[in-house]
Amino acid sequence: MSHTATLTKEQQGSLLDLLQEEVPKAPNHSCGLLFLHCAGGMSGTPGYVEAFIQSIPGAGRVYRDRESGIVALLLPGLTLSAAHYQALLLKQHLLRIKPDADPRMALTALTDIPAVHMLNSMAESVRLSITSDIQIFTEHSPSGASKILIVDHDDAVREFLQIRLELQGYHTLEAHDGLKALELIPQWKPDLVLTELNLSGIDGLPFIHHIHQLEVDAPPKIVILTEKRVEQTISQCFQHGVDDYVTKPFSPIELDARIRRCLH
Incomplete structure (x- = not known):
């Protein structure tokens, strides 16, 4: 059964709300969260990501915002270091499929419902960033951080x-x-x-x-x-x-x- 949740155009505004609902369902309330955007363009990105997460222990879930092309990947039960390792593997996986995909990634590990300001910052980060380095966000970042x-x-x-x-x-x-x-x-x-x-x-x-x-x-x-x-x-x-x-x-x-x- 597919684990991909594809958001329709009418549902795009609910992506962050949906992520806030899904994180508490993770085992032990621990969850890796990855935002991904292929700056080089890559049709079928959610499908490639879903195929990749089948190799990861535990059920992952993939969400896509059709308008922006941003993909959100939930990795239940993973710590930040474990999620970072999987993000590196995913990056290599996408580049093997399309060398000029230019994936931009932002990553965090959560133990509670994520703050909207951090989710917004992560989404902005992958949409606007010029670097291919995986950007790390932490829960202790203060609300309204500069x-x-x-x-x-x-x-x-x-x-x-x-x-x-x-x-x-x-x-x-x-x-x-x-x-x-x-x-x-x-x-x-x-x-x-x-x-x-x-x-x-x-x-x-x-x-x-x-x-x-x-x-x-x-x-x-x-x-x-x-x-x-x-x-x-x-x-x-x-x-x-x-x-x-x-x-x-x-x-x-x-x-x-x-x-x-x-x-x-």
């Missing part, structure tokens, strides 16, 4: 900042250049943009200026994290509405303090 957009051309820097900030309970999203960041800000509405000045497409002060020109209800705070140390550049950044400026190499503890000061 959202930080990380903008840097260096993959290693973005990964380090994402891991550090998410461990502190922030929700994060990444952009590798200024143009992508300007596209993401109105969609995701971050509370703070943590950005390098040297970016492709658009960078430096023009990038900062364009952030302030975006039509958003609440403009994000802006913290510059860059190798540029020229006093004139620093002064110009503050004149253009930057909230703080940190030079590389930086102290992670100092950066944490600067971000907290901007957000609170």
Whole structure:
């Protein structure tokens, strides 16, 4: 018997409600939850996911939002580490079927009914993310946790900042250049943009200026994290509405303090 629950167009708005109902039914109220979106496009994704979970002990269940293409996978009884292992295997499985599928994944492990804000953040994460890394969400993330957009051309820097900030309970999203960041800000509405000045497409002060020109209800705070140390550049950044400026190499503890000061 199929374990796939396919949501009709009229039912799309109930996906998060449905997940909240299903999690408490898991054995010992423990459940892995994976959100998946194939950015490269992949028709039949729910079927491929369902075929994969037949190899996992215990009954899994697959849900799909037809409009967004997001797939939600419940893994009853799995801890975060076990669910992460299965997510890695699923990623390999999908890439074998279609090498350019480009799966984006967000993962959590739950012991209680999940908060709507976290489910929303996970869904946004897989829909908007530019990274193929599996993003981890935790139940201890506070309700209304601040959202930080990380903008840097260096993959290693973005990964380090994402891991550090998410461990502190922030929700994060990444952009590798200024143009992508300007596209993401109105969609995701971050509370703070943590950005390098040297970016492709658009960078430096023009990038900062364009952030302030975006039509958003609440403009994000802006913290510059860059190798540029020229006093004139620093002064110009503050004149253009930057909230703080940190030079590389930086102290992670100092950066944490600067971000907290901007957000609170």
